[in-house]
Amino acid sequence: MHLSGFDRFVWAAGFCGHLLLLIVLFARRRASSFPAFTTYIAENAGTTVVLYFVANHLSFDAYRHIYWSLGIVDEILQLLVVYEIAVHVFCPTGVWARDVRRVFVGVACASTLVALLLTWLAHPTAPRQIQTFMLRSNFFSAALMSELFVGMVVLSATAGLPWRTHVARIAQGLGTYSILCVSRDIIVDYVGLSQHRQLYNELSHFRILTYLACEGFWIAMLWQEAPAPRELPESMRAQIYALQKQLEDDLKRIRTWRRK
Amino acid sequence: MRSLYFAVLATILLLALLGILLQHYLRARRRAQASWDDLLKQLRWVDRDKLARIALDVIDESGGRSQTEGSFSLEPPEIWSLLGGLDGLEVLEHNCQVLVELAAYVQKWYPEALVVAEQLRLNAREIEWHVGRLKGAAQTGNIQSAFADYAQRAAAIYYLMTRHVLNLYEQASIPGLAELQRAL
Numbered sequence: 241m242h243l244s245g246f247d248r249f250v251w252a253a254g255f256c257g258h259l260l261l262l263i264v265l266f267a268r269r270r271a272s273s274f275p276a277f278t279t280y281i282a283e284n285a286g287t288t289v290v291l292y293f294v295a296n297h298l299s300f301d302a303y304r305h306i307y308w309s310l311g312i313v314d315e316i317l318q319l320l321v322v323y324e325i326a327v328h329v330f331c332p333t334g335v336w337a338r339d340v341r342r343v344f345v346g347v348a349c350a351s352t353l354v355a356l357l358l359t360w361l362a363h364p365t366a367p368r369q370i371q372t373f374m375l376r377s378n379f380f381s382a383a384l385m386s387e388l389f390v391g392m393v394v395l396s397a398t399a400g401l402p403w404r405t406h407v408a409r410i411a412q413g414l415g416t417y418s419i420l421c422v423s424r425d426i427i428v429d430y431v432g433l434s435q436h437r438q439l440y441n442e443l444s445h446f447r448i449l450t451y452l453a454c455e456g457f458w459i460a461m462l463w464q465e466a467p468a469p470r471e472l473p474e475s476m477r478a479q480i481y482a483l484q485k486q487l488e489d490d491l492k493r494i495r496t497w498r499r500k
Numbered sequence: 501m502r503s504l505y506f507a508v509l510a511t512i513l514l515l516a517l518l519g520i521l522l523q524h525y526l527r528a529r530r531r532a533q534a535s536w537d538d539l540l541k542q543l544r545w546v547d548r549d550k551l552a553r554i555a556l557d558v559i560d561e562s563g564g565r566s567q568t569e570g571s572f573s574l575e576p577p578e579i580w581s582l583l584g585g586l587d588g589l590e591v592l593e594h595n596c597q598v599l600v601e602l603a604a605y606v607q608k609w610y611p612e613a614l615v616v617a618e619q620l621r622l623n624a625r626e627i628e629w630h631v632g633r634l635k636g637a638a639q640t641g642n643i644q645s646a647f648a649d650y651a652q653r654a655a656a657i658y659y660l661m662t663r664h665v666l667n668l669y670e671q672a673s674i675p676g677l678a679e680l681q682r683a684l
Contacts, residue, residue, distance in 0.1 A: 332607060332614060332618050333614060333615055333618050337618070337621075337622070338622065339622060339625045339626075354513065358506060358509060358510050358513065361502055361503075361505055361506035361509065361510075362503070362506045362510075363502050363503050363506065364503075379510075383510070383513070386514075386517055387513075387517065390517045390520055390521050393520075393521060393524050393525075393528075394520060394524055397524045397527060397528060399600075399621070399625065400600030400601060400603055400604045400621050400624075400625075401604065401607070401621070402604045402605075402607050402608040404608075415521075419514070419517065419518065419521075422510070422513075422514055422517075423514055426506075426507060426510045426511060426514065429503070429506065429507075429510075430503055430504075430506065430507040432503075
């Protein structure tokens with residue numbers, strides 16, 4: 241399988257980025273808070289090595305087979321990362337907030353349905369059946385991730401559940417990447433591969449460079465510490481006690497009013 | 501033809517996602533920049549005595565169902581008058597939205613008060629739900645029958661919620677406690 245200089249560069253950059261990100265996740269003790277995300281990054285690092293080896297030493301058919309097998313694992317892990325983000329945002333006290341649980345399930349179901357419907361409509365032309373399948377599944381994956389990401393943003397804003405710093409950064413990276421992939425896949429699935437191979441290659445490079453940018457974003461953001469919680473100001477204590485007293489007086493007044 | 505439908509629908513989906521994202525991003529950014537005082541200034545005045553009268557008709561001080569003689573005695577027209585009708589409920593709804601934002605602020609900056617903040621947020625959301633039901637009833641012409649039930653529940657929850665707010669302040673020593681108490 242022939243690899244261009246650019247292919248070799250992005251392969252190496254992707255692997256180094258994943259490795260660096262893993263170092264950041266463990267060195268800054270983020271891995272325990274984000275096990276699914278850490279596994280996803282580790283899987284990506286492993287995939288890069290395996291595919292590079294297969295591309296250089298085995299047949300194209302073997303490469304395609306392994307690429308798709310690992311692609312399924314990658315998709316499952318991405319969904320687990322989404323779930324992990326949802327747990328961080330929608331379980332502020334350790335259990336699912338009762339006002340968002342059912343809505344979140346609804347958002348997930350609706351997102352899957354819309355992504356499936358659009359994927360069914362997509363009919364990209366490609367020389368091989370497997371390539372058609374590849375293009376459609378790429379679109380499905382990107383559309384589903386984008387919808388889930390936007391759904392979570394809307395749901396958290398409506399419910400008033402804040403995003404903590406590192407969760408927000410992971411979601412921003414993954415969400416931005418997914419939305420850009422959707423825009424790429426719409427073009428690719430519409431024009432097809434048969435007559436626009438060059439366009440496909442350029443858009444693929446765009447996708448890879450976007451992912452590398454996301455990696456850089458995650459490395460920089462996850463290296464930084466989240467803003468520290470604010471300390472209880474001593475000067476406020478007197479005011480709090482005064483207010484508490486005021487509240488008690490209020491309640492006494494209400495009780496008196498009830499007895500009348 | 502099918503590819504064209506796909507391209508059009510997928511583009512609409514993409515634009516919709518981007519629009520929604522931008523709208524919520526700007527909203528979240530405004531919220532992140534808002535200080536505690538800015539949020540407090542958004543609260544609208546509520547007559548606490550009238551609110552307490554509606555609430556304590558159905559609940560006791562601990563929030564349980566009132567068992568005293570004479571409870572559940574308020575008639576719908578009286579509740580309507582005490583609360584100020586649908587306008588009064590909309591004030592409660594507005595204040596609930598502000599309280600949801602206050603709870604988010606506390607959850608973000610004062611995690612030691614997380615549990616109370618979450619309780620506050622859930623209560624505020626519940627009142628929003630009741631007000632939503634009332635608005636739905638108004639649209640279908642059933643406002644009179646639905647008002648007493650939903651309005652009194654909303655008032656009772658709001659009443660309890662304001663007490664949670666004060667506890668929240670107590671736990672986290674959040675600046676602006678006096679202003680909030682006056683507003684609520």
